[in-house]
Amino acid sequence: xxxxxxxxxxxxxxxxxxxxxVLTVAGRSPVSSAMSLVATMIFVGGILIxxxxxxxxxxxxxxxxxxxxxxxxxxxxxLNLDQESxxxxxxVKALSGVALCGGLFWILLGxxxxxxxxxxxxxxxxxxxxxxxxLLFTEYLLxxxxxxxxxxVAIVGVILLCHQVRDRAAKKGGA
Amino acid sequence: xxxxxxxxxxxxxxxxxQWWNLPEVWWIFVGILxxxxxxxxxxxxxxxxxxxxxxxxxxxxxASLGWPTGLETTFFGGAYQWDGLAIFFKRIFLIAGxxxxxxxxxxxxxxIQGRDEFYxxxxxxxxxxxxxxxxxxxxxxxxxxxxxTVCSYIMVAFYRSDRFSLEAGAKYLVIGALSTAxxxxxxxxxxxxxxxxxxxxxxxxxASGHQDPAVTMGVVLVLVGVGFKLAAAPFHxxxxxxxxxxxxxxxxxxxxxxxxxxxxxxxxLLIGPFAPLWTQCQQVLLAxxxxxxxxGNLGALSQRDVKRVMGYSSVSHAGFILLGISAxxxxxxLSVCYYLLAYTLATLLVFGVICxxxxxxxxxxxxxxxxxxxxxxxxxxxxxxGMLSLAGIxxxxxxxGKWFIFxxxxxxxxxxxxxxxxxxxxxSLFYYLAIVRHMFFEKPADGRAISSGLSFGYxxxxxxxAVATVAVGLVPxxxxxxxxxxxxxx
Numbered sequence: 100x101x102x103x104x105x106x107x108x109x110x111x112x113x114x115x116x117x118x119x120x121v122l123t124v125a126g127r128s129p130v131s132s133a134m135s136l137v138a139t140m141i142f143v144g145g146i147l148i149x150x151x152x153x154x155x156x157x158x159x160x161x162x163x164x165x166x167x168x169x170x171x172x173x174x175x176x177x178l179n180l181d182q183e184s185x186x187x188x189x190x191v192k193a194l195s196g197v198a199l200c201g202g203l204f205w206i207l208l209g210x211x212x213x214x215x216x217x218x219x220x221x222x223x224x225x226x227x228x229x230x231x232x233x234l235l236f237t238e239y240l241l242x243x244x245x246x247x248x249x250x251x252v253a254i255v256g257v258i259l260l261c262h263q264v265r266d267r268a269a270k271k272g273g274a
Numbered sequence: 275x276x277x278x279x280x281x282x283x284x285x286x287x288x289x290x291x292q293w294w295n296l297p298e299v300w301w302i303f304v305g306i307l308x309x310x311x312x313x314x315x316x317x318x319x320x321x322x323x324x325x326x327x328x329x330x331x332x333x334x335x336x337a338s339l340g341w342p343t344g345l346e347t348t349f350f351g352g353a354y355q356w357d358g359l360a361i362f363f364k365r366i367f368l369i370a371g372x373x374x375x376x377x378x379x380x381x382x383x384x385x386i387q388g389r390d391e392f393y394x395x396x397x398x399x400x401x402x403x404x405x406x407x408x409x410x411x412x413x414x415x416x417x418x419x420x421x422x423t424v425c426s427y428i429m430v431a432f433y434r435s436d437r438f439s440l441e442a443g444a445k446y447l448v449i450g451a452l453s454t455a456x457x458x459x460x461x462x463x464x465x466x467x468x469x470x471x472x473x474x475x476x477x478x479x480x481a482s483g484h485q486d487p488a489v490t491m492g493v494v495l496v497l498v499g500v501g502f503k504l505a506a507a508p509f510h511x512x513x514x515x516x517x518x519x520x521x522x523x524x525x526x527x528x529x530x531x532x533x534x535x536x537x538x539x540x541x542x543l544l545i546g547p548f549a550p551l552w553t554q555c556q557q558v559l560l561a562x563x564x565x566x567x568x569x570g571n572l573g574a575l576s577q578r579d580v581k582r583v584m585g586y587s588s589v590s591h592a593g594f595i596l597l598g599i600s601a602x603x604x605x606x607x608l609s610v611c612y613y614l615l616a617y618t619l620a621t622l623l624v625f626g627v628i629c630x631x632x633x634x635x636x637x638x639x640x641x642x643x644x645x646x647x648x649x650x651x652x653x654x655x656x657x658x659x660g661m662l663s664l665a666g667i668x669x670x671x672x673x674x675g676k677w678f679i680f681x682x683x684x685x686x687x688x689x690x691x692x693x694x695x696x697x698x699x700x701x702s703l704f705y706y707l708a709i710v711r712h713m714f715f716e717k718p719a720d721g722r723a724i725s726s727g728l729s730f731g732y733x734x735x736x737x738x739x740a741v742a743t744v745a746v747g748l749v750p751x752x753x754x755x756x757x758x759x760x761x762x763x764x
Contacts, residue, residue: 207491238351239413239414240350241353241354241405241414242414242417242418245402248398248401248402249420249424251398252395252424252428253424256428259432
C-alpha cells in the first residue's frame, strides 16, 4: 500500500514536471513561461522530498522557485517584454526537436533499463542537513571552496559586462 | 616562511607539501590581490595592473621550476592529485597565461575602457585549469571546469561594444551550457551506477559492472561534454565563430589553454575511472578523432579570415591529439604531451602576430595581410614559422609532434587512421601556406605599407615563442625524454 501511494505521488509529480517543462518552452508570453518554470521547480522539489531529501527539496523551492524566479520576473518586467514577436512555424525545426527528444528518450529507455529495478547507492540515514554539511566540509571541501571563487568571478563578470562606465571616467581612462 | 621560500625560489624541499603550498592557491591569491589593487589604484590606468599581472605570471612560471617533481601525493582526501602529468600541464597553462596577458596588454587600446579585470581574469582561469589538471573526483572536476568556462564567457564578450565579440560571447554561453548539461547528465548516471564520485572508487566499481548499458551511456555523455570543450567534431560548431569574434588574445587562450585543460581532463578520466572501459572509450575517441581531422582540415580550406582558419585548425589539432590518445599506449601519451607543447608554442605565436598586426592591418582577413613581408619582414617570418610548425614542416616542432603521434598509432596497428591523418595533414598545407602566400606574394590592396612597428617587449615575446617552436623541434628526443622523466617520475 505504501509503495502504491509513493509511486502514485511520484507519477503525479513527474507528470506535472514534464507538462510544465513543455509549457516553459512552448509558452508564448515570457511571463507564462517563467511561471511554468516556477511550477517545474516546485515539482522537482516535490520529487526530492519523496526521495527523503527534505533539505534539498526545501532549498529547491525556496532558492529557485522563490528567489531566482522572482529575479527572472523582475527582469522580464524591467525589459518590458511583451508577447514574443510573431514566430514563424518552423515545422522542420519542431520535428527535428521532437525526433531528438524521442531519440534521447529511447536511448534512456534502453540504456538505463527503465522498468527494471536498480539498486540505489546507499542513502545516509539520519539528519540529512548534518550529513550534507559534514560532506561539504570533509570530502567535498575543495569543490565547495572553489565555488566561492566561481561566485566571485561571476560577480566580477556581471559588473564588467553590464555596468556602464560613466563618460567622464571613460575619457579620463582613455587618455 | 620556509615553505613560502620553497614555492617562490628554486629550492627543492624534502618536507611534504601542504595545501596552502599548492600553486593554484597562490594563483587565486594573486588574482584576488590584483582585484584589490585595481580597486585601490589612484586613477584609471591600465598599464599598472597589466604589468603587475604579466610580472606575476613570469614569477610564477619561474617558481614552477622549483616544484617538487618525482612525488605523487593527494590532497583534500583524494580530490587533488599532485604528479608529473599535473606539473606538465600546469606549466603549459602558465605559459599560455603569460603569453595571453602579454597580448592583452598589446590590445588594450581596442575596447577595454579602463576595465582592468581583462588582465586579472586569466589568473582565475589558469587556477581553474590547474585544478582540472590535478582533478581526483567528478565534483572538483565539474566545479573547476565551470570556473574556467565562466572566466572564458566574460573574456570572450569583453569588447561589449563590438557586435562580433558579443555574438561570440552569447554563442559560447549557450554552447557551454549545453556541453555542461551533457557532462552533468553523464556524471549523474555514473554516480548512480558506480555509487561514488571519486575517480579511484569509481574505477573499482565500474570494473565490476562494466557490462551495464547505463555505464556506457554515462561514459559517452561525459565524453561528449569533454568533446565540446575540446572543440572536437561533431561538437566543434562554436569554435570558428567564437575564435573569430572574441578578442584575439582570448582566442589564443581558448585555442591553447582551454583545449589543454580538456585534454588533461580526458587523460585523467582515461587513466582513472574509465580505465576498465577502455575499449568502449577507444571507439568513441577514434570516431571523434576521424571526424575532427576531416572537418577541421577540410573546413579550413574555404575560409578567408585568419582567425576562422585558426578556429578550424584548432579542431583539426584536437583530432590529432585525440588520435594520439586513442592509441592508448605509454609512448602515445608522451607523444600527445609533446604535440600539445608544440601546438601551444606555435598557436600562441600565430595569434601573437595576429594580435600585434590586427589594428594595423584593420582586420584579420587574409587579404589584409597582403604584402606584410615587404613592409614588416620580421613579423611575416615569425608568422611563417608558426604556420609551418602547425602544418608540420620537418625542422619545426609541429612535424615531430605529428610524427610521434603517427608512429605510436602505427604501432597499435591502426593503419587506416594513420593514412587518414596523413591525408588531412597534407590538405592542411594548403590553408596554412595560403596565409604565407598572401604575406609574401600578394600586393597590398591599397598600396599602403604597414609602417608602425611593435614595441620591444612584444617583439621579445614573439621571438621567444618562435625560438621555442624551433628549439623544441631541433631536439625532439631530448624534449621527449624530459617529458618522460617528468610524467613517469624518473
